[in-house]
Amino acid sequence: MAITPLMPVYPRSPVRPVRGEGVYLYGEQGEKYLDFASGIAVNLLGHGHPHLTKAIQDQAATLIHVSNLYGSPQGEALAQRLVDTTFADTVFFTNSGAEAVECAIKTARRYHHAKGQPQKHTLITFSNAFHGRTMGTISATNQEKLRDGFAPLLPGFTVVDFDDLDAALDAVTEHTAGFLLEPIQGEGGIRPASPEFIKGLRKFCDENDLMLVLDEVQCGYGRTGKMFAYEHYGIEPDIMAVAKGIGGGFPLGACLATEKAAAGMVIGTHGSTYGGNPLAMAAGQAVLDVVNTPEFLDHVTRMGERLRGALEQMIPNHDDLFESVRGMGLILGIKMKTDSRAFVGYLREQGLLTVAAGDNVLRVLPPLIIEEEHVTEFVERLSEAARHYDVPQAAA
Numbered sequence: 001m002a003i004t005p006l007m008p009v010y011p012r013s014p015v016r017p018v019r020g021e022g023v024y025l026y027g028e029q030g031e032k033y034l035d036f037a038s039g040i041a042v043n044l045l046g047h048g049h050p051h052l053t054k055a056i057q058d059q060a061a062t063l064i065h066v067s068n069l070y071g072s073p074q075g076e077a078l079a080q081r082l083v084d085t086t087f088a089d090t091v092f093f094t095n096s097g098a099e100a101v102e103c104a105i106k107t108a109r110r111y112h113h114a115k116g117q118p119q120k121h122t123l124i125t126f127s128n129a130f131h132g133r134t135m136g137t138i139s140a141t142n143q144e145k146l147r148d149g150f151a152p153l154l155p156g157f158t159v160v161d162f163d164d165l166d167a168a169l170d171a172v173t174e175h176t177a178g179f180l181l182e183p184i185q186g187e188g189g190i191r192p193a194s195p196e197f198i199k200g201l202r203k204f205c206d207e208n209d210l211m212l213v214l215d216e217v218q219c220g221y222g223r224t225g226k227m228f229a230y231e232h233y234g235i236e237p238d239i240m241a242v243a244k245g246i247g248g249g250f251p252l253g254a255c256l257a258t259e260k261a262a263a264g265m266v267i268g269t270h271g272s273t274y275g276g277n278p279l280a281m282a283a284g285q286a287v288l289d290v291v292n293t294p295e296f297l298d299h300v301t302r303m304g305e306r307l308r309g310a311l312e313q314m315i316p317n318h319d320d321l322f323e324s325v326r327g328m329g330l331i332l333g334i335k336m337k338t339d340s341r342a343f344v345g346y347l348r349e350q351g352l353l354t355v356a357a358g359d360n361v362l363r364v365l366p367p368l369i370i371e372e373e374h375v376t377e378f379v380e381r382l383s384e385a386a387r388h389y390d391v392p393q394a395a396a
Contacts, residue, residue, distance in 0.1 A: 015348050020047025023367050023374050025353065036366040036378055037353040041186070041218045041331065044245035045290060046367035052248045052286040059282035066278065068271065074281035081288055085227060087236035088256035092265070093276030095251045097217035097243030098132025101180075103255035103270060104241045105136055108177050108211040109156075110264030122175045123213065126162040128358055130187035131180070131215055140180060163193050165200040172204075178211030178238070183229040186218035189359030190326050190333025195233055202235040211261055213239045217253070218331070221245035222291040222368055225301035225329035232328065245291075245368075250283035291368070300368050303375060304329035307364070310379040318386040330368055333361040338391050350385045352378070
């Protein structure tokens with residue numbers, strides 16, 4: 001048998017973690033890695049955080065799963081906290097970011113359907129976006145590497161250039177339901193949208209009764225120094241998908257919506273077997289306990305400024321490799337002059353974990369609990385690795 005027991009859809013690296021502690025991961029042979037990838041912005045409290053660990057342990061000993069056919073005191077409590085924290089009036093819990101985006105898409109379409117306008121079913125989305133790997137979410141992007149081999153894709157999406165307000169508004173037709181976007185593109189290369197773009201979309205939606213749908217799966221939950229990235233823009237969405245950091249490593253996502261936007265989401269329109277299970281809710285409560293405080297968010301802001309400043313100081317020493325830094329808080333990207341994926345592989349060999357992104361960007365996504373010494377360690381080791389890196393030569 002040639003195929004591996006794990007379906008070979010990932011180009012898995014030689015890094016094989018078996019244990020984590022704080023901002024470090026440890027491999028099978030005791031190898032130690034400084035983790036500035038955080039499971040792609042998931043492990044926002046690092047590894048083995050005592051409050052999160054105890055919450056999961058205590059809940060696992062009490063109740064892990066029951067059907068959503070029953071009442072959910074656990075889900076109701078976490079949903080209320082999220083409603084109190086955000087623009088939203090209601091929450092649907094999922095198991096992943098892709099599921100949260102799927103729910104957001106359905107909510108936007110169902111809003112217009114409930115108003116007697118089923119022809120308004122198309123969402124305008126944006127180039128180089130990443131919304132997940134389901135059929136719906138790959139249909140919402142123009143990234144061919146995600147779409148290749150999966151035709152026919154689902155209708156109902158129009159893709160235009162990211163951060164181009166005129167292009168977005170010109171694409172509106174009588175079939176438009178709203179706009180779906182990441183306020184900071186993650187996989188697309190850590191590209192924050194401009195305030196003019198976000199505010200312009202919000203204004204247009206208000207004037208034309210359309211839905212502004214944000215995908216904050218990667219950039220939300222404290223990573224920018226605010227609980228959610230939309231707060232930096234002085235606007236509120238109608239619908240928002242979140243995941244990754246929301247469970248600190250436990251599989252959890254959520255679709256948040258205003259009462260108006262969720263008008264069509266009535267009994268029977270959506271569901272999930274595992275979504276909102278008591279164990280996930282316990283993890284979500286524990287993460288929110290830690291992250292949703294002014295002190296913690298101020299810490300993220302300070303560490304983000306410290307890290308960005310140190311990286312900007314380092315770049316001129318390696319201007320053959322690095323070009324610039326972009327992003328907000330602790331969702332940062334280093335624009336490279338060479339293949340970022342090859343360099344990420346090299347850094348793994350040096351015990352540094354980062355993530356590649358589009359546009360030859362090196363994503364820097366540390367746990368939000370990092371301290372000054374971790375910033376110093378990361379930048380020093382990154383600089384040392386860059387000093388000895390031999391840029392791969394392109395094939396002739």
